[in-house]
Amino acid sequence: MSKIQTTFLRLKSENKKALIPFVTSGDPHPNMTVKMLHTLVESGADMIELGIPFSDPMADGPVIQRASERAIANNVGIKKTIKLVKEFRKKDINTPIILMGYANPIEAIGIKNFVSLIKDAEVDGVITVDYPPEESKDFVKLLKKQDIDSIFLLSPTTDDNRIKLITEQATGFLYYVSLKGVTGSANIDINQVSERVSNISKYSDLPIAVGFGVKDAETAKQVALISDAVVIGSRIINEVENSNQEDLLENIRALMTEIKNAIS
Amino acid sequence: MQAYDLPDAFGHFGQFGGTFVAETLVEALDELRDMYDKVKDDPEFLNEFHHDLKHFVGRPSPIYFAERLTKQIGGAKIFLKREDLNHTGAHKVNNTVGQALLAKRMGKPRVIAETGAGQHGVATATIAARLGLECVVYMGSEDIKRQSPNVYRMKLLGAKVVPVESGSKTLKDALNEALRDWVTNVSDTFYIIGTVAGPHPYPMMVRDFNSVVGKECKTQMPDIAGCQPDAILACVGGGSNAMGIFYPYIDDKNVRLIGVEAAGEGVETGKHAAPLTSNSPIGVLHGNRTYLMQNDEGQIIDTHSVSAGLDYPGVGPEHAWLKDSGRAEYVAVTDDDALKAFHNLCLIEGIIPALETSHALAYAEKLAATMPKEKVILVNLSGRGDKDINTVAGIAGLTL
Ligand SMILES: Cc1ncc(COP(=O)(O)O)c(C=O)c1O
Numbered sequence: 059m060s061k062i063q064t065t066f067l068r069l070k071s072e073n074k075k076a077l078i079p080f081v082t083s084g085d086p087h088p089n090m091t092v093k094m095l096h097t098l099v100e101s102g103a104d105m106i107e108l109g110i111p112f113s114d115p116m117a118d119g120p121v122i123q124r125a126s127e128r129a130i131a132n133n134v135g136i137k138k139t140i141k142l143v144k145e146f147r148k149k150d151i152n153t154p155i156i157l158m159g160y161a162n163p164i165e166a167i168g169i170k171n172f173v174s175l176i177k178d179a180e181v182d183g184v185i186t187v188d189y190p191p192e193e194s195k196d197f198v199k200l201l202k203k204q205d206i207d208s209i210f211l212l213s214p215t216t217d218d219n220r221i222k223l224i225t226e227q228a229t230g231f232l233y234y235v236s237l238k239g240v241t242g243s244a245n246i247d248i249n250q251v252s253e254r255v256s257n258i259s260k261y262s263d264l265p266i267a268v269g270f271g272v273k274d275a276e277t278a279k280q281v282a283l284i285s286d287a288v289v290i291g292s293r294i295i296n297e298v299e300n301s302n303q304e305d306l307l308e309n310i311r312a313l314m315t316e317i318k319n320a321i322s
Numbered sequence: 323m324q325a326y327d328l329p330d331a332f333g334h335f336g337q338f339g340g341t342f343v344a345e346t347l348v349e350a351l352d353e354l355r356d357m358y359d360k361v362k363d364d365p366e367f368l369n370e371f372h373h374d375l376k377h378f379v380g381r382p383s384p385i386y387f388a389e390r391l392t393k394q395i396g397g398a399k400i401f402l403k404r405e406d407l408n409h410t411g412a413h414k415v416n417n418t419v420g421q422a423l424l425a426k427r428m429g430k431p432r433v434i435a436e437t438g439a440g441q442h443g444v445a446t447a448t449i450a451a452r453l454g455l456e457c458v459v460y461m462g463s464e465d466i467k468r469q470s471p472n473v474y475r476m477k478l479l480g481a482k483v484v485p486v487e488s489g490s491k492t493l494k495d496a497l498n499e500a501l502r503d504w505v506t507n508v509s510d511t512f513y514i515i516g517t518v519a520g521p522h523p524y525p526m527m528v529r530d531f532n533s534v535v536g537k538e539c540k541t542q543m544p545d546i547a548g549c550q551p552d553a554i555l556a557c558v559g560g561g562s563n564a565m566g567i568f569y570p571y572i573d574d575k576n577v578r579l580i581g582v583e584a585a586g587e588g589v590e591t592g593k594h595a596a597p598l599t600s601n602s603p604i605g606v607l608h609g610n611r612t613y614l615m616q617n618d619e620g621q622i623i624d625t626h627s628v629s630a631g632l633d634y635p636g637v638g639p640e641h642a643w644l645k646d647s648g649r650a651e652y653v654a655v656t657d658d659d660a661l662k663a664f665h666n667l668c669l670i671e672g673i674i675p676a677l678e679t680s681h682a683l684a685y686a687e688k689l690a691a692t693m694p695k696e697k698v699i700l701v702n703l704s705g706r707g708d709k710d711i712n713t714v715a716g717i718a719g720l721t722l
Contacts, residue, residue, distance in 0.1 A: 111621075112620070112621065113489060113621040113622045114489065114494065114495075114498050114607060114608075114622050115498075116344070116498050116501045116502065116608070117344040117502075117505065119502070120488075123488055127488075127489075130621060135617075135619035135620070135621060136619050136620065137619060160606075161342055161606040162605045162606045162607060162614070162616065162620040162622070163619055163620030163621070164620070165604070165605055165606055165620065166603065166605060166616060166617075166618065166619055166620025167618075167619065167620070187344050188342040188343055188344060188606065188609070189342065190341065190342070190343065190345060190348055192332065192341065193340050193341060193342055210345070211344065211345045212345060213344075213345045213346040214346070215345075215346050215347075215348070215349040215350070215508065216345055216348070216349065217349065220345075220348065220349075224345075235345065235346060238346055238505060238506055238507075238508055238509070239346075239505055239506040240502045240505060240506065243506065
């Protein structure tokens with residue numbers, strides 16, 4: 059059983075929802091990334107999504123685009139990202155790490171090579187934004203062989219036939235994109251999200267995480283009531299962007315604590 | 323011999339092409355593919371399409387024998403397919419007419435487009451004005467500077483031009499931004515992609531709409547030249563004008579198909595926009611798998627070309643396939659050589675070509691010189707150069 063699965067089982071038995079923060083690797087600086095990851099765990103992260111910087115992040119809004127640009131300016135790409143996970147693992151072997159990124163960097167270093175590198179770094183799951191199930195069968199097979207979870211996105215436009223198709227390939231959890239739009243977009247319609255999430259749960263026993271439009275504790279609270287996990291990204295990157303280096307970890311801790319309390 | 327029939331049902335040209343998009347767009351692409359499948363052989367749709375091409379665009383465009391240019395070079399005869407004479411001044415309008423008709427059939431009140439040189443943006447704004455559709459065009463802020471006449475044309479036509487400040491601020495970034503808009507407004511918006519790139523069905527559909535160019539050539543060449551061409555040349559940015567003229571000739575194996583990429587300051591300098599000629603690795607961008615200019619960790623690298631319309635790090639997946647299969651050849655021409663060909667055509671034939679097109683012209687001159695006089699070269703004169711006069715004047719140290 060994967061660490062992602064055991065984490066969800068534990069949370070379920072405790073009647074709790076998972077909090078999954080997202081940060082981009084190498085932003086604001088590669089020597090901050092591991093510290094930030096530990097701070098996230100200390101302040102309530104049950105799992106972490108770590109973004110692989112990409113030059114052309116088509117599904118991301120301006121906040122995460124800028125995070126990618128800063129990381130690339132710091133020479134952080136896919137290889138350094140995996141190294142940073144390895145470094146994180148020196149002190150934390152329990153918290154699931156999910157890499158989130160785009161197909162091109164993965165293909166550039168080779169899908170086999172990528173899978174063996176992330177296995178070695180004890181990565182637990184992968185989300186590839188522009189790899190729909192039809193185009194990623196080989197990749198998913200390689201991940202399965204290594205017990206690494208393939209996490210797929212479902213959107214408001216995903217119909218029931220596709221939900222079936224996707225849930226057949228997905229492991230770990232399902233990620234419901236709460237709105238039509240890019241990351242960091244405006245307000246989500248919680249009733250609609252609730253309806254869609256319960257529809258998806260008809261097709262799969264996998265836990266369902268909700269993300270893309272969660273920008274404050276109040277939204278997080280509402281989302282936690284109707285799903286198994288809350289993903290929060292752009293709001294955290296806002297802290298990265300707006301904090302002095304000295305205050306960054308404390309600001310992240312404060313934000314995370316507020317959200318954690320709201321969903322507990 | 324089996325007739326050419328790519329792409330397959332999933333938009334694959336061999337290992338290239340496909341549908342690499344975020345989940346939110348899958349439904350919209352399925353809907354588009356189904357609609358296109360339904361109308362592409364529907365006489366009523368085709369009638370409407372060809373009616374618009376004739377009466378609004380001014381087709382068929384003529385083929386012109388460049389007699390003085392041919393004499394000057396002293397080799398093969400050079401013929402020009404005059405896409406510059408189309409309404410809006412380039413081949414781009416063939417595709418926008420087709421896609422806008424689809425948008426109308428699908429009941430989408432809003433169209434969006436990306437543009438580099440501005441020709442596709444102008445063509446989209448034009449057709450949107452004619453059909454009464456709301457139109458938003460994404461354009462890199464670098465390109466807005468170098469193609470300012472086209473920016474104003476789009477505004478005159480009622481389109482909103484949104485400057486894109488991310489990344490290299492050129493065509494690829496405009497495409498990213500258009501995709502972001504589409505994900506957000508997918509229910510009421512039709513994305514009119516301007517070249518044979520993007521996810522399936524775009525590469526196939528844009529090719530089909532532009533293939534009117536090659537089909538006309540097939541009937542016109544015997545009349546004007548007495549034969550089909552020995553070689554067909556076209557510039558390649560994403561590759562839509564090239565696919566448009568190549569496609570009907572793919573099964574005619576004795577016709578050489580030559581795509582001309584932008585070598586910028588020279589392929590060997592790294593400052594170019596020639597993914598095929600520079601043997602760039604295969605990658606995934608903007609919804610398809612193709613040859614892609616990138617570093618060893620898969621970050622897309624900045625491209626360089628004097629022509630905004632060729633300034634793109636990838637190339638349509640069908641060109642990637644045509645290169646690998648050996649059916650088409652790909653070469654590259656530098657900024658300097660393209661500019662020389664630009665000025666030459668102005669002076670010797672009285673035609674101001676687009677800077678994009680000038681790349682194909684430069685290679686045509688080079689190739690013609692190596693071929694005997696009875697051979698025939700056909701160049702797709704993809705667009706006119708009115709939009710480029712500021713750039714060309716700037717290079718000469720003038721401001722207009
Ligand atoms: C006149 C002209 N030719 C060629 C191109 C390049 O596009 P493609 O390679 O899709 O034909 C452009 C693009 O803007 C153009 O305006």
